[in-house]
Structures are given as structure tokens and as C-alpha cells.
């Protein structure tokens with residue numbers, strides 16, 4: 300069953316990659332975009348609410364400013380190109396949507412906006428209101444203010460996070476490739492496409508490689524898999540679909556190929572936000588007993604932890620890994636990294652003497668933890 304129909308998916312995020320929107324000379328592919336907007340209008344008329352995540356600002360702006368390397372030679376170039384290209388990009392979306400009687404709204408967000416809980420909830424409220432009003436939000440990263448440290452850098456993960464914020468049931472990544480292959484199909488002619496993925500395990504992650512993009516874009520397959528992890532963990536299905544043809548959504552709906560990642564069971568909103576956060580500040584390794592306890596819904600106690608890596612403050616997001624180094628959970632640290640390192644392996648009654656203050660109930664409390 301197609302999980303992206305208006306009935307099964309009242310809210311759908313469509314992400315459009317740079318390489319689809321802008322041709323190699325840096326010109327906007329307006330006719331193709333018009334055909335995608337026709338698809339969006341059709342779905343909107345069927346009752347589905349669409350959120351667009353559109354790349355392309357840097358590539359478009361670079362052409363207008365005559366910048367080398369598609370505007371990606373330096374962060375300053377990329378920021379200037381993004382500021383220049385974004386205004387043209389959003390103008391074009393607004394005009395084409397208007398041609399179908401639809402109103403566009405622009406939202407530019409940084410990684411920080413969605414990693415901070417309060418700002419994330421703000422973005423959620425804005426998206427909710429726009430969708431209720433029947434508007435089509437067109438979203439991009441706010442590249443002209445984001446520095447390297449606070450950038451998504453690719454729009455795949457941004458699309459997944461936006462889907463989560465908007466409580467979307469589906470995310471479609473339109474790309475220059477028609478799905479996930481067992482090996483990079485641009486290098487291996489005999490690569491086979493994977494039709495459906497129910498679990499993103501190590502084998503699947505390895506298929507995405509190190510994440511080199513095909514050209515103008517920045518994410519490659521690795522960022523699409525990370526997007527799939529975030530979206531499915533938040534209860535949304537995600538598809539990687541080719542956008543190389545006119546009317547790509549209609550084509551996909553009528554049997555066109557792609558890779559569908561099925562949704563996990565919907566977790567509680569706060570836990571799914573924790574699991575989807577990108578800025579992991581450190582790691583705590585745990586023994587087999589603690590790993591079992593976490594899987595059974597328990598908090599992480601210091602006694603079950605073995606090592607601490609990275610520098611984090613209380614409240615920062617950390618990853619919990621098993622004795623083989625496999626990430627098993629993410630959660631908010633109850634101690635900073637220095638104190639956590641001092642108490643790993645220690646029982647509760649020994650901790651107060653070590654720290655000099657009353658111990659908290661856990662290293663990571665189960666209410667602030669999401670299993671991966």
C-alpha cells in the first residue's frame with residue numbers, strides 16, 4: 300500500500316534537491332518546477348497539505364553573482380549566493396503556486412532553530428497555523444546566517460526534521476536518483492535498487508557510503524539515510540524518488556519506482572524530538588546488563604556505564620553505545636562529562652562521596668531517553 304496517499308498521509312513534506320531545480324549552468328529549471336507544482340496542486344485539491352523543502356538557493360545565486368564552484372568555494376561565497384538565490388527561488392515558487400490559486404509562505408530555519416526545544420515548538424506552531432490556513436510553506440535552510448557549526452548543510456535532514464515538527468505522516472525526497480541502491484549506481488552499473496526498507500541497520504547505512512553528492516547538492520545518499528532514520532523514528536514514512544521526469548509525484552503514485560522506508564510506531568513527541576536531534580555532544584558506553592535494562596525501558600544508572608567520551612554539559616544530548624560501539628539510545632545527560640566520568644561503574648551509595656553532592660537518579664533518565 301502506498302503510504303503517501305492523501306488518505307493515509309494528510310500532511311506530506313516534499314524535498315526538492317538542488318540538482319533537480321537548477322541545471323548545471325546555474326539556471327532554474329522552471330518548466331520542470333511548473334510540472335511539480337501541478338502535482339502539488341492536485342494533491343492539495345485532494346485534501347493533502349504539502350510542505351515544500353526547497354534547495355537551490357546557493358546554486359542559483361552563484362550564477363547570478365558569477366561565483367566559482369557553484370558558490371561553494373567558501374562559506375562567505377555560499378552565504379552571499381544563498382541570500383541572492385533565495386529571493387529568486389521563493390519568488391518562483393510563489394508565482395507558480397499562485398497560478399494554481401495557492402498561497403506560498405517562506406520559512407528559513409537553521410539547525411539551532413530546531414535543536415532548541417522552545418524554538419522547535421515555535422516552528423511547530425507556525426507550520427500548524429499555515430497548514431490550517433491552506434497555505435503551502437516553502438522552507439529552506441537560512442544559509443546566509445548559519446555558520447558551519449550550526450548548519451544542516453543538506454536539506455534531506457532538514458526535510459525530516461520539518462516533517463517531525465509539522466507532524467507529517469510522510470516525507471518524499473525528490474532526487475536525481477530513483478532510490479537507494481545496494482551500491483552507488485553512478486559507479487556500479489550493476490547496482491540493484493532496494494524497494495522497501497523496514498529497518499535501517501548497519502548493512503543499509505553502509506550502502507549510503509561516506510556521503511558524496513552527485514554534483515550541485517551537498518548531501519549524497521548518507522544524508523538521505525540519516526533523514527530516513529529521523530523521519531521513520533518520528534512515525535513518518537520516507538521515500539527517495541526520482542525527480543528526473545515531469546510530474547514526478549503523479550508518476551510515483553501510479554507505480555513509478557523509488558525506495559520506501561516504512562514508519563516505526565509513533566513514539567511520544569518529546570522522545571522523537573530527542574532521537575531526531577543532530578548535535579550529539581558525547582558518548583557513554585554501557586555494559587551488556589545496562590544495555591538490556593535500557594531496552595526494557597529503564598534509566599541508565601552509573602553502575603552500568605563503562606566509559607565517557609566527549610565534552611558535554613548537563614542537559615546536552617549524548618549517545619549511549621553498547622560494548623561493541625553500536626549506538627543504542629540517545630538522551631539528555633543528567634551530569635556534565637567530567638562528573639559522569641568520575642562516577643561510571645559506581646553504585647549509588649558511593650557516588651555522593653565522589654561528587655560531594657546528592658546524586659541524581661540516573662546518568663540519563665528514561666523520560667529523557669529515546670531508544671534507537
Ligand SMILES: Nc1ncnc2c1ncn2[C@@H]1O[C@H](COP(=O)(O)OP(=O)(O)O)[C@@H](O)[C@H]1O
Nearest residue numbers: 316474475480482483506512513516518519520
Ligand atoms: N547506494 C546508493 N544508492 C543511490 N545513490 C547513491 C548511493 N550511494 C551514493 N549515491 C549517490 O547519491 C546521489 C544522490 O544524492 P545528491 O546528489 O545529494 O542528491 P540531491 O541533490 O537530490 O539531494 C546519487 O546521484 C548517487 O551518486
Ligand SMILES: N[C@@H](CCC(=O)OP(=O)(O)O)C(=O)O
Nearest residue numbers: 317355356357454516517518
Ligand atoms: N540550502 C541549500 C541547499 C543545500 C543542498 O545542497 O541540499 P541538497 O540539494 O538537498 O543536497 C541551498 O538552498 O542552496
